[in-house]
Amino acid sequence: MPDKYSAVWVSHSSMGDFLKCPRSYYLHNMYKDPKTGHKVSIVNPHMSLGVAVHEVLEGLADFPADERMNRDLLALYEAGWKKVTGKKGGFTSEEEEAEFKARGIVMLEKVASDPRFLVNKCIKLPQDKMPCNFYLSEEHNIILNGLVDWIEYLPETDSLHIVDFKTGKVEEKDGSLQLPIYLLLCDALHKKRKVTKASYWYLESDKVVEKELPHLDKAREDVLAVAMKVKEARDTAKRDGFEKTFVCPQGAYNLETKENGCNNCRPYEFILSGNPLVEFVGVGGFSQDMYVLKK
Template identity: 50%
Template sequence: MPQDKYSAVWVSHSSIGDFLKCPRAYFLHNMYKNEKGRKINVVNQHLSLGTAVHETLEGLLNYKAEERFLKPLIETFEQNWAKVSGKVGGFKGIEEEMEAKNRAKKMIERVDQYRGPLEKKAVKLKEHANNMPPNFYLSEQDNIILSGKIDWLQYVPEDDSVKVIDFKTGKNDEDKDSLQLPIYALLLNALQKRKVSGAAYWYIDRNNEPTEVLLPEISSAKERVLAAALKVKQAREAGVFQCPRKAQGCFACKPFEKIIKGEAELVKVDETRKTELYMV
């Protein structure tokens, strides 16, 4: 029997991450809707920095390799920063925002100086209908769909392969237990046909070039991701989303609880995503 994508449980790296940190936070971030039928979200200066930098770099994919740097990269960054400036980006004051912006600008300047793979040919995974991110059935039996985007897919013409590059704007290395690489491996295996010849994290806050990492085998990747996805599905079916710290709450769910209690400031209504954004 054909599956119905609208009744499926959709999971991604971020939603699974929410759930593993705190099921209550997962519910409030991904499922809860207020009396106006809108979802709620918390603006965060670290996420805003990452968004401005990622949109600047990933926007280069819209151009041919030889045309990518005709427009100054810093100019594009300024346009993207304007979207997260002020309270809508989670900044409580000019000084706090300028500190974050200057740090982000240094990342852009670093990439502009050490362009490396960004000057080479790249490919993109096709987006699905209705502007949905790339996705596929992780398990038709369990009606679970895995979705996700990949920052950069460098094309390697020598052997007609692709190489994953993930931009990292945080100060710390990616956790070794992160599901990001397993999810990348699964997306690439399901949604494109070229061999994957490598993967790398580019810590652009401090490194001039990407750091090579190993993608896991498909079987082990699916085992890990599906195990986490099934926990999400079971919680949704049971309707039970309890914080590990119970009524006390934790760092992940407390900001959302403050929104519900009216203790946060509404800074924007995103009508496209039907989401209210709050500063806590």
């Protein structure tokens, strides 16, 4: 019987970090502050806006289809915003916070005026305290985990439509592992029906973009290939040490000359070196120490 606690857990974001750079992966997903034993995270306004809007929309799946849009989306947003307000949401001024909060209001007003498939039947994948997960490879002890934002039930074909809400302005690149991962999660955790449709819903422009679904075998092959690289790097790190394995290809950030590295890792390097340019703002929902980058 494989041991879930010793397994390598991979997700869209952790594999995305790994593909960006190994050190980025290490800092975001493995490093733990020796004093607190917690992982560390930089919070920023974009992330907080996404969290607050997603919470409102994903929460609608808990209600029957014909009652969902009777809910006051803006009141739910207002209540949820309290969790991200101020420094703990990465906001460095009231003006900045007001600007981001207003963007979320506009998104939800657009959803309320045209909720599209949110008024149709949906399904939820089984989940406990952890995000939805399954063994991508028992042989290699790798677990894939993630949360699919919305899964519409399509009665005409008795199949599923996966939807990803986007609060950012940048469109998901072709070749992203996001849809392959969602497809694999649905296939593993909802055996009764197949996924036949996938869409990104860009909430700011209120544009729904349907994407071609990858073939299941190809999705598994592509996701497993990256997951295996992650596992190999972690195994190498156990042997050779983390600092030697997860190195920045541009050379480590130099605190004095402010050279090398890039913005992806720099705030995390500040945390590791105790630089006052980052400020501790609290402990997050997954027991991670949260910091904000000062301006």
